[in-house]
Amino acid sequence: MNQFDFDIVLQKYLSGEQSPDEEKFINEYLENNPFNESPVFEIEKEKIGKRIKQKLYTDTIREPAYIRFLPWIKGIAASILILLGSWGFLKKSEYSDVLKLETLGNQGVVEIKNTSKKPQRVVLEDGSIVILKEKSSISFPEHFGDERRLVYLHGEAFFKVKRNPAKPFVVSTENLVTQVLGTSFTIKSYDDARSIEVLVATGRVSVYEVADKASSNSNGVILTRNQKIIFDKKSKKMELAIVENPVINRSEIRVAYGFTFLETPVKETFSLLEKAYGIDIVIENDAVEACKFTGDLTDLSLFEQLDLICKSLNATYERRGTTLFVRGEGCSK
Template sequence: MNGSDYNLLIEKYLSGTVTLEEEAMLEKYLEENPVHSPELLPYEKAEIGNRIRKRLFANTIRKPLRPMYFQMLAAAAFVIISGLVLYFVRDKNSSMTAVTTALNDRKEAFEVRNTSRKPQRVTLEDGSEIILQPNSKLSYPEHFGDRKRIVYLKGEAFFKVKRNPAKPFVVSTDNLATQVLGTSFNVKSHARSVEVQVATGKVSVYEVGESHAASKNGVILTPNQKIIFDKASRKMELGIVKNPLMLKTAADTPAFNFTEVPVAAIMETLESTYGINIVVEGDMLKNCLFTGDLNDLPMFQQLQLICKSVNVEYEQRGTSVFVFGEGCL
């Protein structure tokens, strides 16, 4: 029996829905194994704690387990409740405020697990769309509260959020919260890190602590920017997404077919098209011209072809691109 099965049987026993066969399995497991608590999402821990407390203190008549096993089960319940108290009161890295808000706001929680090999589409009540990747889990309330729209993610998902300035949308992972008003972005929650990539709009990303504040360790991301948060060091590394997308519509996108065009002007076109800061060091491009068709090429490939043609190089530093070299002087 794994941790998930054990936890499920605990819940079913305390709610009075356990079968005789399941009860026998639980008795055997308690006899052969020490009590432990499986890994859960924050709201799941609170939910199980509530159920346990209600069951332990309610005046309910049901067929009891044998005395020895009941004592062991009570011990298991005590461990879980004690863990919940420590989780909400003492753990400085917990998402206490976010979880409390979500529990106060929601009526029923839904959970979607993508166990298939293909991405799965999830549509929330506010019209927001989520593409949940394989081996990922999303938890969200049936009805959002009045203050925020909070969902919980384990794994990877792409979010296209319906704009609502009065009610920010928050994606909570183990150690990081991503908050937006209305935009599209991707979140990958790994065992050691969390990565957020922005496609459109602005996204506030901050470490989750007791105060749930963004000011201590947080950043604002714009389109084609990303951040990688290392859970162990608690450091955030800013960068540019692997394949930046054009910010403008097809009608407004400039043609990338150039004939004897100053390279400095092309760099400005790339900067405005992709929303990425391009810094040219010195005047090496002042006399450089470029001829070529760059249509249908990714941004970094466009940049590489331009730089090679005029004897310069580029380097990505954080969310900016620096161009340097001899050039055409």
């Protein structure tokens, strides 16, 4: 059996989906494997226990409901898989999709590092989901406290937070703190980057600067869906903007026939886009506001929709912060 086949069988064994023959193979392998008696195996027991605990926090395939405690022999199987990854039988390449988990000190803090080449899914104790990007890490308590759910991030991650008004969810980075009750958002905070970005997909997010020890003031802002903030680490300035690919919130708007318009006043057209994306659109002159629009905007992105509308109106639009401004000569009579 080659490395790939063994890996598949062992993963099936760990998840309880093995066939009788596969279970027999793994059990015999565990009994006969020389690593069981290796001094190195004994030395690594503590580290292995911590790595096995990773399965309680991460699962890139199944929902949390499918994660279960496994018998000790399956824990040994997982241990051997990790050990052999270093010692030859199942030697992994540097591209192995492995999340490293360690319990740091006596604080009961869990750290997860994504050393793979693709995003990894992490399920937190409260049911919140984190999509951890490559070369990124998060750390958090084994058990969240009574007042808040605190997570530290280095790098980039998307968060889908389980709503709990009584216990805010807080993400701390090098310079910024992001606090929510229940929403989804992305944070980009790489140590070697000049700026930090927070992008909101749904809900409302409070973002504020980590206050200087000598000052009680902190720079902060409230973000809503399809908005982002860019924080310059050097100048300490926050720039509000619209995300590059705004997404429609279909729970708040129902478009019976898609974005199809027939001689619709442009003010109504923009009003529908505002509601769909949660973004303010300001018409700066009456010449444009008096126009009507006919066209099909279905399946186009927001900015493609705006390009098409403005082209038909002899108008242009400009992004200023989190607002779009439209102006132009107006439609031909």
